[in-house]
Amino acid sequence: GQQLNQSPQSMFIQEGEDVSMNCTSSSIFNTWLWYKQDPGEGPVLLIALYKAGELTSNGRLTAQFGITRKDSFLNISASIPSDVGIYFCAGPRGSTLGRLYFGRGTQLTVWP
Amino acid sequence: DAGITQSPRYKITETGRQVTLMCHQTWSHSYMFWYRQDLGHGLRLIYYSAAADITDKGEVSDGYVVSRSKTENFPLTLESATRSQTSVYFCASSESPSGTGHNSPLHFGNGTRLTVT
Numbered sequence: 182g183q184q185l186n187q188s189p190q191s192m193f194i195q196e197g198e199d200v201s202m203n204c205t206s207s208s209i210f211n212t213w214l215w216y217k218q219d220p221g222e223g224p225v226l227l228i229a230l231y232k233a234g235e236l237t238s239n240g241r242l243t244a245q246f247g248i249t250r251k252d253s254f255l256n257i258s259a260s261i262p263s264d265v266g267i268y269f270c271a272g273p274r275g276s277t278l279g280r281l282y283f284g285r286g287t288q289l290t291v292w293p
Numbered sequence: 294d295a296g297i298t299q300s301p302r303y304k305i306t307e308t309g310r311q312v313t314l315m316c317h318q319t320w321s322h323s324y325m326f327w328y329r330q331d332l333g334h335g336l337r338l339i340y341y342s343a344a345a346d347i348t349d350k351g352e353v354s355d356g357y358v359v360s361r362s363k364t365e366n367f368p369l370t371l372e373s374a375t376r377s378q379t380s381v382y383f384c385a386s387s388e389s390p391s392g393t394g395h396n397s398p399l400h401f402g403n404g405t406r407l408t409v410t
Binding site: 285 | 326328333334335336337338342381385391392393394398399401403404
C-alpha cells in the first residue's frame, strides 16, 4: 500500500506567491527525494536529502529532511508559470533493491 | 540520442489482448524499473531489474511480465490486458539500486499512455 502521505493534493496560486508542500510517513526513511513531473513527461529529480535536519536549496526550491526522519518539506519561492506540474516526494524503505516509494503527488497550477 | 525512450507513446487495446511496452536506455545503467501512474495513487513499482536476466517483482506485478535479455532493453508485457491496467506506464533506469544517489537518480522516460477497452 501507499507508504507516503503527501499534501496538499493540489494547489492553485498566483505567480509570485510562495508554495509549501509536505510529505509524511509512519515509517522512518533514510533518504528523501523530491521529483517534478512536467505535463506529458516523466518525473525529474529536484532535490535529494540524506540526513535528518538537512536543509538543501536548488535555486528557488528549498527542501528539508525532518528531524524525526518521518517527514520532509518542499518550498518554492516566488513561483513562476513554468513551476506548473506535479511534485512527488519519494523515499526508499531500508536497503531493499528497487523499493523506492512515491507519494501521490501535489498538482501545482500557477496563474499569471 | 542518449537517454531513455519508451514506445509506443500511446496505445489502445482490447480486454484480453497481449500488449508489450518497450523501453530502451543508452546509458548502460544496470538498474531498470517499470512504474505505473494512476490518479490518486502516484507512482507504483511494477517490476525492476538489477542486470540482464535478473528481474524481480514490485508492489503491483500481477498480470505483468518482464524480460531483460540485453542491458539496454526492458520490455513490459501485459499477458491478457484488463481495464484496470489502463494507466500511464513509466520506465526508469539508474546506476544505483534504489535510485537515491544524487549523482545516480532515477531517469524516467516520457511514458506510455495505455487504454484498455
